[in-house]
Amino acid sequence: MSAQIIDGKNISDAIREEMRQEVDQLKSKGVTPGLVVILVGEDPASQVYVNNKAKACEQLGYYSEVVRLPAETSQQALLDLIDKYNRSDVIHGILVQLPLPKHIEEKAVIDAISVEKDVDGFHPVSVGNLMIGDDALLPCTPSGVIELLKRTGNSPAGKHAVVIGRSNIVGKPVSMLLLRENATVTMCHSRTPNLPEMARQADILVVAVGVAKLVKKEWVKEGAVVIDVGMNRLPDGKLCGDVDYDDVLDTAGWITPVPRGVGPMTITMLMANTLKSAKRANGLG
Numbered sequence: 001m002s003a004q005i006i007d008g009k010n011i012s013d014a015i016r017e018e019m020r021q022e023v024d025q026l027k028s029k030g031v032t033p034g035l036v037v038i039l040v041g042e043d044p045a046s047q048v049y050v051n052n053k054a055k056a057c058e059q060l061g062y063y064s065e066v067v068r069l070p071a072e073t074s075q076q077a078l079l080d081l082i083d084k085y086n087r088s089d090v091i092h093g094i095l096v097q098l099p100l101p102k103h104i105e106e107k108a109v110i111d112a113i114s115v116e117k118d119v120d121g122f123h124p125v126s127v128g129n130l131m132i133g134d135d136a137l138l139p140c141t142p143s144g145v146i147e148l149l150k151r152t153g154n155s156p157a158g159k160h161a162v163v164i165g166r167s168n169i170v171g172k173p174v175s176m177l178l179l180r181e182n183a184t185v186t187m188c189h190s191r192t193p194n195l196p197e198m199a200r201q202a203d204i205l206v207v208a209v210g211v212a213k214l215v216k217k218e219w220v221k222e223g224a225v226v227i228d229v230g231m232n233r234l235p236d237g238k239l240c241g242d243v244d245y246d247d248v249l250d251t252a253g254w255i256t257p258v259p260r261g262v263g264p265m266t267i268t269m270l271m272a273n274t275l276k277s278a279k280r281a282n283g284l285g
């Protein structure tokens, strides 16, 4: 039997629709959520994401700024800009698109963003709050994954979740959120012996490694939920996940496609974080 498709685009649209009321209510009180996206250099893939974010802001009636800086921008100039937005009353979320050019130290930049405006959830204090279980701004892709699971009736509680990939932006935080949702979590990575066998233990398999079509049907337990966080650009320009979708389709119970899976949810969770931050900044959260 063929897996049920987890349509991230539809779920994402539904969440944005739910948010609209809240946004309108906030705006009627004179507060407009504001997001700034800062892009250094002209990575064409980044341009697509930045444009999608700006579109989402427009759709929800947010105030948004996009700052495009040349690749040779100095670290200090970027830090100064962040400082300006940290002190702005109209901006509630600051997102500096990663990766940054090599001469800029990512950590210094992330550390400079005020925790209250850290809508990516990448600041060390946000990460610490996530670990402890405090009500932080949660990283967007991981919280999008949790929403996809819950909204398709695949709540993680009591399930065995296997996460492949241990990055700071997806693997580690999504593991922590799954744990928080009462899953039993196994974290795997490039040095895990016998990955296929580990993956096959999963009720929920989350893959975030950046290797196109790595996961084949032998890696998937019959009926498992497969969440593909991969975003690989193939030579023909097409987008492709870390899961061999066609191969896995008849084994999995549920599966996210790429595109229209996790990607749109990342942007929706960014909008949700910006809304949350705007409310908190005005004593309404």
Ligand SMILES: Nc1nc(=O)c2c([nH]1)NC[C@@H]1CN(c3ccc(C(=O)N[C@@H](CCC(=O)O)C(=O)O)cc3)C=[N+]21
Pocket: 046, 048, 049, 052, 095, 096, 097, 098, 099, 120, 140, 231, 239, 258, 259, 260, 261, 262, 263, 264, 266, 267
């Ligand atoms: N500070 C920072 N925060 C990020 O959240 C961040 C980042 N840097 N750097 C780049 C990655 C990548 N990312 C995506 C967001 C949306 C889609 C997305 O909307 N994807 C759609 C369409 C993609 C397409 O067609 O090209 C989809 O999957 O259906 C993809 C990728 C956010 N990132």
